[in-house]
Amino acid sequence: SQTIHQWPATLVQPVGSPLSLECTVEGTSNPNLYWYRQAAGRGLQLLFYSVGIGQISSEVPQNLSASRPQDRQFILSSKKLLLSDSGFYLCAWSGQGPASWETQYFGPGTRLLVL
Amino acid sequence: QQPVQSPQAVILREGEDAVINCSSSKALYSVHWYRQKHGEAPIFLMILLKGGEQKGHDKISASFNEKKQQSSLYLTASQLSYSGTYFCGTGRGSSNTGKLIFGQGTTLQVKP
Numbered sequence: 001s002q003t004i005h006q007w008p009a010t011l012v013q014p015v016g017s018p019l020s021l022e023c024t025v026e027g028t029s030n031p032n033l034y035w036y037r038q039a040a041g042r043g044l045q046l047l048f049y050s051v052g053i054g055q056i057s058s059e060v061p062q063n064l065s066a067s068r069p070q071d072r073q074f075i076l077s078s079k080k081l082l083l084s085d086s087g088f089y090l091c092a093w094s095g096q097g098p099a100s101w102e103t104q105y106f107g108p109g110t111r112l113l114v115l
Numbered sequence: 116q117q118p119v120q121s122p123q124a125v126i127l128r129e130g131e132d133a134v135i136n137c138s139s140s141k142a143l144y145s146v147h148w149y150r151q152k153h154g155e156a157p158i159f160l161m162i163l164l165k166g167g168e169q170k171g172h173d174k175i176s177a178s179f180n181e182k183k184q185q186s187s188l189y190l191t192a193s194q195l196s197y198s199g200t201y202f203c204g205t206g207r208g209s210s211n212t213g214k215l216i217f218g219q220g221t222t223l224q225v226k227p
Binding site: 042043044046049059090101105106107108109111 | 145158202216
């Protein structure tokens with residue numbers, strides 16, 4: 001069966017510090033991968049998605065970046081965090097088909113607080 | 116173009132029914148429904164593809180009216196475990212654009 005991992009689970013970082021969040025998927029190959037952010041009490045905002053190694057599409061211009069160095073690894077990074085980067089970061093995976101009919105499965109999330 | 120969910124919040128007693136609506140101003144290919152408990156990841160409930168189909172899962176079912184560009188989630192005889200925030204995610208095409216656009220969520224609270 002497929003499993004998706006995210007770490008760390010919780011992170012408190014000062015403004016201006018760098019960020020690296022990691023997501024890995026087990027039990028499948030060639031998945032589509034996604035990064036979402038959820039502000040407190042709000043909906044899911046798609047940040048990045050990837051359909052293959054090294055292929056990243058950005059949805060929201062901001063100080064975050066994503067990379068996919070391996071087939072089942074997705075990394076979210078920032079060089080300098082802003083207060084507005086605080087939130088709940090969710091990684092998700094789906095099969096290789098179109099997003100319209102592929103189920104997205106979410107990881108446990110990373111709660112980031114920027115102070 | 117984020118889909119609009121209504122109502123924003125609803126409070127029920129155990130055993131009561133609820134309907135959550137998801138409407139889009141754009142043509143839809145699919146609607147995905149998720150439930151999220153506080154502090155946890157969203158859990159997939161069901162996908163509906165265009166064609167006006169209706170699906171059911173235990174006492175939770177949904178319909179999709181592509182002409183009206185809307186979907187409704189029906190929760191019957193609600194249980195305490197149904198509490199959480201429900202999101203609809205809309206897919207607009209059959210190409211691999213990689214995107215679902217999620218609504219703002221509907222918070223459901225079921226009381227004993």
